[in-house]
Amino acid sequence: MKTILKILFLGLLIISTVVCSNESQETETMDQSESTSDASQSQAQADTSDRDLGSFSDGANMTDARMDFVSLVLGNGDVVSAGGRGRGATIRPPRLATAEVFEVATGEWKSVNEMSSKREIHCGVTLADGRAMIIGGADERRVNLKTTEILDSSSGEWIKGPKMKKKRYKHSCATLNDGTVIVAGGADIGVVATVEISGPSLDEFTLTGEMNESRALFTLTVLSDGKVLAAGGSSKNTQDTDSAELNRTSAEIWDQATGEWTLVSPMNTARASHTANLLEDGRVLVVGGMGPLASAEIYDPSADTWTLTGELSMGRQLHTAHLLDNGTLIVIGGSNTLAETEVYDIESGQWSIGPSLTFGRHQHTSVKMNDGNVMVIGGQAETEDADRREMSNLIEIYSSGE
Numbered sequence: 001m002k003t004i005l006k007i008l009f010l011g012l013l014i015i016s017t018v019v020c021s022n023e024s025q026e027t028e029t030m031d032q033s034e035s036t037s038d039a040s041q042s043q044a045q046a047d048t049s050d051r052d053l054g055s056f057s058d059g060a061n062m063t064d065a066r067m068d069f070v071s072l073v074l075g076n077g078d079v080v081s082a083g084g085r086g087r088g089a090t091i092r093p094p095r096l097a098t099a100e101v102f103e104v105a106t107g108e109w110k111s112v113n114e115m116s117s118k119r120e121i122h123c124g125v126t127l128a129d130g131r132a133m134i135i136g137g138a139d140e141r142r143v144n145l146k147t148t149e150i151l152d153s154s155s156g157e158w159i160k161g162p163k164m165k166k167k168r169y170k171h172s173c174a175t176l177n178d179g180t181v182i183v184a185g186g187a188d189i190g191v192v193a194t195v196e197i198s199g200p201s202l203d204e205f206t207l208t209g210e211m212n213e214s215r216a217l218f219t220l221t222v223l224s225d226g227k228v229l230a231a232g233g234s235s236k237n238t239q240d241t242d243s244a245e246l247n248r249t250s251a252e253i254w255d256q257a258t259g260e261w262t263l264v265s266p267m268n269t270a271r272a273s274h275t276a277n278l279l280e281d282g283r284v285l286v287v288g289g290m291g292p293l294a295s296a297e298i299y300d301p302s303a304d305t306w307t308l309t310g311e312l313s314m315g316r317q318l319h320t321a322h323l324l325d326n327g328t329l330i331v332i333g334g335s336n337t338l339a340e341t342e343v344y345d346i347e348s349g350q351w352s353i354g355p356s357l358t359f360g361r362h363q364h365t366s367v368k369m370n371d372g373n374v375m376v377i378g379g380q381a382e383t384e385d386a387d388r389r390e391m392s393n394l395i396e397i398y399s400s401g402e
Contacts (some may be wrong), residue, residue: 002315042280051328052401053343053354059375059395060108064098067380067391071365073154075130077104079367081377082151083119087391095120095140101153102375102395112156115149121169128200133161135183138169144188145169150202162204167195172220172238172303174228176256182208184230184254185215187237192216195254199313209260213250217346219276221284223301228254231259231286231299232271247272247290251299251306265304269295275321277329279346283284285309285329287314287344292335296344296351309349312342320366322374324400328355332376332398335362357396364392374398 061082069084073296082099095118122137122145132151138144144176146168148161164183171186179200185192193214196205211230218233231251247270252261271289278284284299292315297308311329319334329344337360342351357376364379375395381392 002362016091019103041072051345051352053352054330054398054400055355056357056376056396056398058358059397060102060301061101061395062109062378062393063111064096064100066378066380067093067094067363069365069378070122070124070134070376071095071367071377072124072126073133073367073369074126074151074290076103076153076225077370078102078153079104079369079375079377080132080151080153081121081365082115082124082132082226083137084378085391086121094118095138099151099158101156105113110156112151113158113218115158115159117145117147117149119145123171123173123183124326125173125175125181127175127181127202129321133181133202135161135173135181136168136171136186141220143167162198162202164205165196165207166192168192168194170234172218172230174220174222176222176228177226179198180256182220182228183217184228185211185233189237190214191233191235191237209254209258210286211254211261212252212263213248215248215273217290219274220247221276221278221288222282223253223278224282225301226256227301228256229264229284229299230254231284232267232274232289234272234290253301265306267299267306268297268308269293269397275319275331277321277323279329280327285321285344285346287321287331288312288319288334291315291318292317310344310349310351314338314340315355318362320364320376322366322368324368324374325372326400326402328400330374330398330400332366332374333357333361334371334377336360337362337381355398358394359392361392372400374400 066084066114071081079102085093097114097118118140119137124134144167146164150161151159167188168186173183181198184195191214193211198205204342215233221229232262234246249270251262274289276286294312294315316334321331339357339360341354343354361379366376376396
């Protein structure tokens with residue numbers, strides 16, 4: 001009997017030793033794995049923080065201070081800024097018909113002829129032939145416009161473009177790969193879902209399939225396959241930029257071949273007055289929005305998925321964003337008159353605080369120029385009086401790091 005008990009005791013001892021040994025090895029393996037993961041994450045953050053995040057320098061200033069305007073890079077590399085609201089009143093700043101062109105060759109701005117209409121919160125596209133087209137907007141009477149105008153940069157003259165079928169402002173527009181211009185959504189009395197296109201000949205606008213949901217202050221992105229993604233937007237026409245509860249999460253894609261819109265997976269966060277940038281791999285990075293929001297997410301058209309990525313250090317709306325030649329993306333300014341920029345490393349999904357503007361601004365424009373630098377133009381600037389709107393004509397040039 002004693003012999004049997006000794007055998008049982010020895011067996012239990014051996015089993016206990018093996019189990020403890022295995023647990024110890026598993027714990028050691030997990031600790032090593034977690035350590036490796038932490039090290040990798042720290043390395044990714046270190047790699048991001050060690051990156052040269054670029055710098056700002058002063059550029060030649062515009063003649064007119066403006067906000068809620070359009071800036072476009074022309075086919076010859078020059079930059080045009082047109083319309084918006086200017087200085088002259090604290091409650092209802094004057095609407096502008098003025099336009100000016102930054103000539104790369106001289107490094108200076110020159111005034112061109114005025115547009116036929118004063119416009120604010122309009123949109124614009126660079127046409128396939130390199131000219132600039134200004135579309136819709138609201139005039140000095142706050143009447144929404146159907147008209148379009150095209151700048152002949154060689155003569156400085158604006159010529160009448162085709163009229164849209166619908167009046168609209170707070171809308172979005174884009175030039176498709178074949179030169180067709182698409183204009184979508186926006187507001188007239190209320191927010192609209194109508195969409196219209198004008199072929200490369202620009203003879204006229206024709207209505208195409210309506211979006212499934214009406215949207216204003218949303219983004220329109222031409223995808224790698226030529227289809228068009230509409231994302232987010234406001235569901236009501238309001239001047240209150242803090243109306244985040246009106247933001248939409250929905251997104252939809254327009255197919256030029258059928259002229260129809262198809263709802264796709266919704267964003268994780270409802271957004272309006274955000275930015276959307278097509279990445280080199282065909283995905284779309286969406287940043288910020290009314291709130292202001294600090295979140296960002298990426299849409300993968302091939303999988304029809306939205307994935308949250310690293311958050312900004314601060315919420316932003318009415319900002320601008322550009323994909324840079326070094327593969328990163330910079331976000332500039334935004335409400336409330338932020339001077340800080342943030343740079344997103346696509347590989348690590350991390351944000352880093354970039355160089356600061358000379359002064360905070362929002363409702364500005366910025367364009368990526370042919371040399372890869374980003375020109376930041378005008379906008380609403382900081383003032384000591386929070387209730388006073390101060391437009392700016394100041395220009396800053398961002399040069400990205402390596």
